Amino acid sequence: MSLLVVGTMAFDAIETPFGKSDKIVGGAATYIAWAASNFVKNIQQIAVVGEDFPKSELDALAARGVQLEGVQIKEGEKSFFWSGKYHMDMNTRDTLDTQLNVLANFDPVIPESYQGVEFVMLGNLTPAIQMQVLDRLTVKPKFVVMDTMNFWMEIAMDDLKKVIGKVDLLTVNDSEARQLTNEYSLVKAAKKIMSEMGPKYLVIKKGEHGALLFHEDNVFFAPALPLEDVFDPTGAGDTFAGGFIGYLAATKDISFENMKRGIIYGSALASFCVEKFGAQRLREITHKELEERVKEFVDLVQFDIKLVN
């Protein structure tokens, strides 16, 4: 049940119609690690931070069982910083500021103890760095999941397509699936990605409208939980991906049926993530709360129809 995670560990400053955060800890790999650690101990983390990154945050992850040997701390440098402002629908946002800092020269080093890992989560990051991580693994992993975003489609499409060609499952949102394929229909976009681009599995995230899992002719849909308040959607997609791959890695089962369960656990974790700023809520979830949340998903979509044929 070994899982390697690569991605940003960073600072965010977030504005929503309902509030504004200070500079808080974020980054794809932070959310992924918190989510996946509900299922997997000894996550093998790869990231780079500056000397400004709080030691207490690293200690909290270590206490959770996350291995940090692959997290480089750059003395005299600053961590990656992103600032954004969400629109009223909480599904769209404007980037206010991006400071690459340590990310500009990130050269990911895979500790020897990480080699032989079975599951790999390439969190949203420069495609060339995602590729370096894959290239530096001496044993081909059992299953690689990759997340990315529109930003890389605009500035590094060639690099991006190379990584996409190497992974088993790609996660993108609906507009990114359209941008990647020039197909408006998500079903057509999914077919194009799976038949022409490499991944045999695809997850299309639709934010408050749920997520679709595609594989060959199979489609599974999981709704997002209808919530009274969405406080901060930052990291919800990373949390979803972390929950998904964490569940797969823990169960060591990559059947379509088991992936459905992974999608539900990922969705349940994402529904917690949006309740507070940053990864705060993820740090507090109990096993009982998670099971209760999954039960809410069961109740939300379950129906019983007797079919004749």
Add this chain to the structure above:
Amino acid sequence: MSLLVVGTMAFDAIETPFGKSDKIVGGAATYIAWAASNFVKNIQQIAVVGEDFPKSELDALAARGVQLEGVQIKEGEKSFFWSGKYHMDMNTRDTLDTQLNVLANFDPVIPESYQGVEFVMLGNLTPAIQMQVLDRLTVKPKFVVMDTMNFWMEIAMDDLKKVIGKVDLLTVNDSEARQLTNEYSLVKAAKKIMSEMGPKYLVIKKGEHGALLFHEDNVFFAPALPLEDVFDPTGAGDTFAGGFIGYLAATKDISFENMKRGIIYGSALASFCVEKFGAQRLREITHKELEERVKEFVDLVQFDIKLVN
């Protein structure tokens, strides 16, 4: 299993990014009757048409078992006409032309044979006319479903609220739920409608993103089927409502569990509706096709998680 349907029977001219129709038969009550007649024979139809409305269309509905005694044919007058153009997302549209014609002075007459009806579907129509129909029923129906749209919120909110106060279940789309309540969160909007406005049940339609059914603290979500091509969304909401109430009326069961099944049948019928212009596809559906489509919904959302508690 008696069902009364009121709404427009009309002409539409439709433009989508994929094609353009001539002036074709449409109207809420047309779609509702075609959908509901999969479950209920002897639907009691209330509408008004001009002398331009094709007799063949009325004959086709009659052959389907729809009672047309309550459909007034106005000699020398023209049927209601609507023309619209859909945007690329097929979820939003612009109205190009609306000609009320016979609808301007519609005075709905309930034939004596319709009295005592158990289920009523108030299709999208002038709220004052929806109210007249309810007022003219001599026996209180078992269950009344009402559909409406933003247009009436803008020009007849007071009338609209009076009707909403009289029905058991309201169907609106997501932006209409927000407009009606001034709440952005759909969960909050649903609570407000159910606690303050009258209906004990609410369906929020989200087009390609599915539909939510609310009652007290229960929520059920049904996705829309992910389709390769959506050809014409006109009437999909009416078809959904017709399938839903047709199923309820046929089973005479208004439990929440049975409403879930009604939502699934409504969604399945709506997924056929969008495959061709107008109500064409609805006229062709076989029982076997419908069952197969429902099976696709089961496969789309079904998952199996063993919960500890």
